Amino acid sequence: MKQAQQHEKLVMDANDVARALTRIAHEILERHKGTKNLALVGIRTGGVHLAHRLAQRIQEIEQSQVVIGELDITLYRDDLSVRKDQPVLRKTSIPFNVTDLIIVLVDDVLFTGRTIRAAMDGLMDLGRPAEIQLAVLVDRGHRQLPIKANYIGKNIPTARDEEVRVCLEELGEEDRVVILKPTA
């Protein structure tokens, strides 16, 4: 149960989110000198929307299309056998062969790193990418696995018990990132 009373702190507004995504798009293109062999794979659900936005920016900057996949990591979670209820499955849709591609995984928040571990295992089951990179809108720290992002929108120091929420227009809210602090 979420607490009814939570203190909410704004850390990125709509403009900050837009600028961060534009910068990440440039960084990806600079690193790869274009879009050859490049594919974006968004992690459900937030990551998928961000991947589409990045692809749109890349298209605007470079006038070339980049392919997008959508990955559901549920079946690769490491807590399936300890949870009481099975989480709802969503569909993975990667309409291209990942072998020999450079895959940029896209997620909204990087936290413990467990989701990314699951996503990498999921991708590996689909083929053998040449390289897997990671782009996140927010890195909030507290890693439990040796995982690091290649492209970061914003580093946000947090306490473990705080919650970072990424609100997106696609999910029916105004673009922003907030930290929710549990009140004592």
Add this chain to the structure above:
Amino acid sequence: MSLKRKDLLNIASLDPEEIRLILETADSFKEVSGREIKKVPALRGKTVVNLFFEPSTRTRTSFELAAKRLSADVINFSIATSSVVKGETLLDTARNIEAMQADIIVLRHPAAGAAEALARTVKSSVINAGDGWHEHPTQALLDLFTLREKKLEFKGLQVAIVGDLAHSRVARSNIYALTKLGAEVRVVGPPTMIPAYLDRLGVKVYYHLDEALRGVQVIMMLRLQLERQGRALFPSIREYSRLYGLTAERLQLAESGAVVMHPGPINRGVEIAPDVADSLASVILAQVTNGVAVRMSVLYLLSGGN
């Protein structure tokens, strides 16, 4: 939402939301089955036991593939090789299997209610893979999944189930499942094979195939169990086939684009003409493919932490 039950014993006790959840979850598993590496680690470390007291190749193989594609370990017990021939009862056999830490037991048994009795005895999850003339829930679920894949809307869908309704657990499970989702079900067969209680399940009973097929969108053929022929339920296979066999001409009576289903194994030339079984209207092999995805969905949903 998740499936809040330990076992899958029948369709009768499922509510429409649970049926929809199983079908939607199966979508994801169909995608997994289409991959080059058809395996996900979701049930790693879990043990699934197939306990089959009746001969079955299709269903057992389907459950086995489903469990293996989820990375579970699978053990198959079949009647011919088990200690049942040494006089052990079903519940004792099951207790022994449970003592080996099986997480899920898939049971097929000739006695109606066997799965339910088992589920009450053991802590493992139990999936009914057919109990006597009672139910065969995963078959009905895979039939629904196949219809849904054909973009058919269940509400108001006209379905005819043809054949030996009295001895068919497939028919019973399908009647429950289809009516729960709002389909209109007709059943048709010789009077000796239509039990009196059927109209209480909300279906329309017909005795003439041509009448029953008029305007339907789905035709589900049941297997004529030739081993029952000695019981005088019908005079001869030839007569049965003439009156209740689905031919290309009869298929014309149904709505154009109607779908023909059969749970298999088919008796070619008896309940279904070979050209119909092999026609574009037939989804018989799609049913088999979808069976694996639907069983993966059920195994996954029942395997939540114990």
